[in-house]
Amino acid sequence: MNKRWTIEKIKEFIEKNSESKLLSTEYHGFSQKLLLKCACGTNFEKTFTKFKNNNQRKCEVCQPPKASR
Ligand SMILES: [Zn+2]
Numbered sequence: 001m002n003k004r005w006t007i008e009k010i011k012e013f014i015e016k017n018s019e020s021k022l023l024s025t026e027y028h029g030f031s032q033k034l035l036l037k038c039a040c041g042t043n044f045e046k047t048f049t050k051f052k053n054n055n056q057r058k059c060e061v062c063q064p065p066k067a068s069r
Contacts, residue, residue, distance in 0.1 A: 005027065005048065006027065007022075007024070007026060007027040010027055010048055014036065014051065018051075018058070019058070020036045020037060020038050020039060020059075022035075022037075023036060023037055023043065024036075030047060030049045031047060032047065032048075033045040033046060033047055034046060034047065034048055034051070036059075038058050038059035039058070039062070040058075040059065040061060042061055042062075043059075044059040
């Protein structure tokens, strides 16, 4: 069962589970890229799915993408 996420719940999740902040004010679905602000001050975009399931909770400077195989 999919939990229904709202922008408020997402904001809460992000602030509880990372040092990043949510800048987006609307949420339209899992494919939408959310605008986030990393603890270092860099803005970055990430879908909530990647943020939550792939543990991509920082900008690419603090957490560089894994090198592709
Ligand atoms: Zn950063």
